[in-house]
Amino acid sequence: MSAPPRILLVEDTPAQAELAKALLRDAGVEIRHAETAGQALADALAHPPDAILLDLELPDFSGFELMRKLRAEGVEAAVIVVTANASVNTAVEAMRQGAVDFIVKPYAKARLTVTLTNALEKRALTQELKTVRAQLSRDRFYGFIGASAPMQAIYRTIESVAASRASVFITGESGTGKELAAEAVHKASPRAAKPFVALNCGAIPRDLLESEVFGHVKGAFTGATDNRIGAARQADGGTLFLDEIGEMPLEMQVKLLRFVQTGSFQPVGASRTEKVDVRFVCATNRDPLAEVEAGRFREDLYYRLYVVPLELPPLRARDADAVLIARALLTQASREEGKRFRGFAPEAERAILAYAWPGNVRQLQNVVRNVVVLHEGEQVTAAMLPPMLLRAAPRAPAGAAPAEAPAVAPVVVPVVVPVAAPVAVPGSMAPVAEVQLALPAPAPPVLAPPVAAPPVEAALPPPAVSVELPPPPVVVEPLAVMEKRLILAALAETAQDVSRAAALLQINPSTVYRKLQQWKAAGELL
Amino acid sequence: MPVLDPDIAGQLAEDLPREDFLRIIRTFQTDLARLTQELVGAAQRGDIRAFQQAAHSLAGASAAVGATRLEAAARLGMAGAQPPSPALAAQIGTEAEAALAALAALTA
Numbered sequence: 201m202s203a204p205p206r207i208l209l210v211e212d213t214p215a216q217a218e219l220a221k222a223l224l225r226d227a228g229v230e231i232r233h234a235e236t237a238g239q240a241l242a243d244a245l246a247h248p249p250d251a252i253l254l255d256l257e258l259p260d261f262s263g264f265e266l267m268r269k270l271r272a273e274g275v276e277a278a279v280i281v282v283t284a285n286a287s288v289n290t291a292v293e294a295m296r297q298g299a300v301d302f303i304v305k306p307y308a309k310a311r312l313t314v315t316l317t318n319a320l321e322k323r324a325l326t327q328e329l330k331t332v333r334a335q336l337s338r339d340r341f342y343g344f345i346g347a348s349a350p351m352q353a354i355y356r357t358i359e360s361v362a363a364s365r366a367s368v369f370i371t372g373e374s375g376t377g378k379e380l381a382a383e384a385v386h387k388a389s390p391r392a393a394k395p396f397v398a399l400n401c402g403a404i405p406r407d408l409l410e411s412e413v414f415g416h417v418k419g420a421f422t423g424a425t426d427n428r429i430g431a432a433r434q435a436d437g438g439t440l441f442l443d444e445i446g447e448m449p450l451e452m453q454v455k456l457l458r459f460v461q462t463g464s465f466q467p468v469g470a471s472r473t474e475k476v477d478v479r480f481v482c483a484t485n486r487d488p489l490a491e492v493e494a495g496r497f498r499e500d501l502y503y504r505l506y507v508v509p510l511e512l513p514p515l516r517a518r519d520a521d522a523v524l525i526a527r528a529l530l531t532q533a534s535r536e537e538g539k540r541f542r543g544f545a546p547e548a549e550r551a552i553l554a555y556a557w558p559g560n561v562r563q564l565q566n567v568v569r570n571v572v573v574l575h576e577g578e579q580v581t582a583a584m585l586p587p588m589l590l591r592a593a594p595r596a597p598a599g600a601a602p603a604e605a606p607a608v609a610p611v612v613v614p615v616v617v618p619v620a621a622p623v624a625v626p627g628s629m630a631p632v633a634e635v636q637l638a639l640p641a642p643a644p645p646v647l648a649p650p651v652a653a654p655p656v657e658a659a660l661p662p663p664a665v666s667v668e669l670p671p672p673p674v675v676v677e678p679l680a681v682m683e684k685r686l687i688l689a690a691l692a693e694t695a696q697d698v699s700r701a702a703a704l705l706q707i708n709p710s711t712v713y714r715k716l717q718q719w720k721a722a723g724e725l726l
Numbered sequence: 727m728p729v730l731d732p733d734i735a736g737q738l739a740e741d742l743p744r745e746d747f748l749r750i751i752r753t754f755q756t757d758l759a760r761l762t763q764e765l766v767g768a769a770q771r772g773d774i775r776a777f778q779q780a781a782h783s784l785a786g787a788s789a790a791v792g793a794t795r796l797e798a799a800a801r802l803g804m805a806g807a808q809p810p811s812p813a814l815a816a817q818i819g820t821e822a823e824a825a826l827a828a829l830a831a832l833t834a
Contacts, residue, residue: 215754215787219738222746257782284786284797285804306734306789309741 205320208249209233210240223309237266244275251278251319267297278319342384345528346521350513361508362388370483372512375560378483386439394438397431402444403710411468420469436476446484446491457501515557523549533572540578547582551589559706729828734792757787758822769810777810793825
C-alpha cells in the first residue's frame with residue numbers, strides 16, 4: 201500500500217486552516233500546516249509535498265513569491281492557490297506562476313476535495329511520465345554504456361527480474377557484455393550485499409570443474425591437500441554466474457541440475473550434502489536450444505536455467521552506442537596512459553558508427569586503447585583509426601551478420617613498429633615506421649602490440665611503407681574447416697603460443713585448447 | 727444582507743461532524759478577537775499595510791464561516807491606499823459582534 205499523498209497547507213488564518221483540515225480529514229491525505237511563507241518553504245524542502253494549498257496573502261512574503269522560491273529550489277508539488285480575492289488578474293497570475301488550480305474562499309468540501317484530487321492525479325501522471333522518460337533515455341546502467349532502444353529494453357528486463365530469484369540465461373555474441381549483465385542482475389537485486397561469484401566453465405579443465413563449483417575435501421583426489429570451498433558455497437546468499445555454460449561436460453550438467461533443483465550439493469570426496477541459497481545466472485554465446493537439440497546440453501537443465509532469457513544485442517544493432525562507448529573508453533584509456541585525448545573528430549565518430557564491430561565492445565575497447573597508446577593529441581582523428589574502420593561498408597541492418605565477421609574477408613592488420621630513436625630520413629620526419637601486412641585475419645583484427653624495431657640503417661628507404669596486397673579469391677568452405685584453418689594459422693603466426701593466438705583471434709585461450717583437444721581426439725592433428 | 731449566509735454556514739454544518747464545526751467556530755472567535763485588535767491598532771498608528779493584512783485575514787476567516795456582512799466590511803479595508811479609517815475599524819468591530827452572536831445561535 202502506497203503512502204498517503206502529502207499536502208502542505210499554507211494558511212495564516214487559523215479559522216481557515218482549521219476548516220481546510222476538517223474538510224480533508226477523511227480524504228486520505230497527510231496534512232502539514234505552515235502559517236508563513238518562510239515556514240512553508242522550509243517545510244517543503246524538508247518534507248517534499250505532493251500538493252500545496254496556498255493562501256496568497258501571507259505575513260512575511262506573498263504566495264507568488266513563495267511559488268517562485270519553491271520552483272527555484274526544485275519543489276515540484278502541484279500548487280493550488282486559495283484566496284479570498286476572486287479577481288481574474290489574481291487567477292491569471294496564479295496560473296502564470298505555475299499553479300495548477302485556483303480556489304476562492306469560501307469553498308465547499310466538494311470543491312476542495314475535487315480540486316485536490318485532480319491536482320494529485322495530474323501530478324502522479326506527470327511524475328510517471330518523467331520516470332518513464334528518464335528510464336527511456338538512460339545512457340548508463342550498472343556499468344553498461346548505451347542509450348539505444350535495444351539497451352533500454354535490456355535495462356528494463358534486468359530491473360524487472362532483479363528482485364526475483366528466477367534464473368537468468370544470458371545469450372549474445374562474444375564481447376557484448378554478458379558478464380556485465382550478470383553483475384547488473386546481481387547489483388540490482390536484494391542480494392547485492394552478498395557475493396557475486398563468476399565461474400568460466402570453458403576455462404576450467406573438465407576434471408577440475410566439479411571441484412571448482414562444489415569444492416572438495418582433503419584427500420578427495422591426488423593433490424587435494426586441504427579442504428577447499430567451491431563457488432557454490434562462496435556464492436551463498438548471492439549470485440553464482442556460470443559463464444560459457446555450454447562448455448560444461450554432460451556428466452557435470454547432471455550434478456549441476458541436482459544443485460539447481462534442490463540447492464544442495466556434495467563437495468568432491470565429502471559424505472554429506474550442503475545446502476546454500478544461490479541465484480543462478482548463466483551465459484553462453486551459443487544458441488542454447490540448438491545445443492540441446494544437438495545433445496550437447498541437457499534439456500532438463502536448459503529448462504531449469506532458461507527461466508528469464510536475456511539476449512544482449514550486438515554493437516552493430518545498438519544505434520549510436522558505439523560512439524558513446526568509444527568516448528567513455530577514450531577518457532578512461534587517456535587517463536590510464538597519461539595522454540591528453542579529449543574526444544573524437546566528427547569523421548572518426550562517423551567511421552566508428554559505420555563499422556560493424558564483429559568483436560563488439562571488446563573489439564572497440566582494443567581499438568580505442570591502441571589509438572591512445574600509439575598516438576598523441578587532444579582529438580582522435582580518422583587517420584588514427586585502424587584502416588578497416590575507414591574502409592567499412594555501411595552497417596548491416598540490426599540482427600544481420602557483421603560485414604567483416606566472416607573469416608574469409610581479407611583484412612589488413614596494421615603492425616606498427618616504433619623506431620627506437622627518431623632517424624633523420626630524407627623526405628620523412630615521422631619517428632614511427634608503419635608497415636601494413638595484408639593477412640587473412642579473423643573477424644576482429646587485433647592491432648599487434650608495439651615490438652622492438654630492428655636497427656634502422658640510414659640507407660633504408662623512408663620508414664613509412666604501406667604494402668597492401670589485393671584480397672585473395674574467397675572460397676566458401678564449411679565453417680568448422682575455416683575455424684580450424686584460422687586457429688592453426690594463428691598458432692603458426694605466434695610460434696604455437698596459445699595465449700597470443702587466442703588474443704589474435706579475440707577468443708578465450710580455453711577455446712583454442714579445447715579445439716586442439718577435439719582435433720587430437722578425432723585424429724585430425726598429429 | 728444577512729449577518730450569516732445560511733448556504734455557507736448550513737453547508738459547513740452539513741459537511742462536517744458537529745465536533746469539527748464547533749472547533750472551527752471557536753477558532754473563528756479567537757481569530758476575530760486578535761484580528762479586530764490588530765485592525766484597531768493599525769488604524770491608530772496609520773499603518774496601511776498592517777491594516778490591509780488584518781482586513782484580508784478577517785475577510786478570509788469570515789468568508790469561511792459565511793459571516794457575509796463582516797466579510798464585506800473587511801474587504802473595504804483590504805483595498806486602496808487611503809489611511810486606515812477608525813470608523814471602518816469600528817464598523818468591523820460591530821459586524822464581528824453580530825457574526826459571533828449569530829454563530830452562537832447556530833451552534834446552540
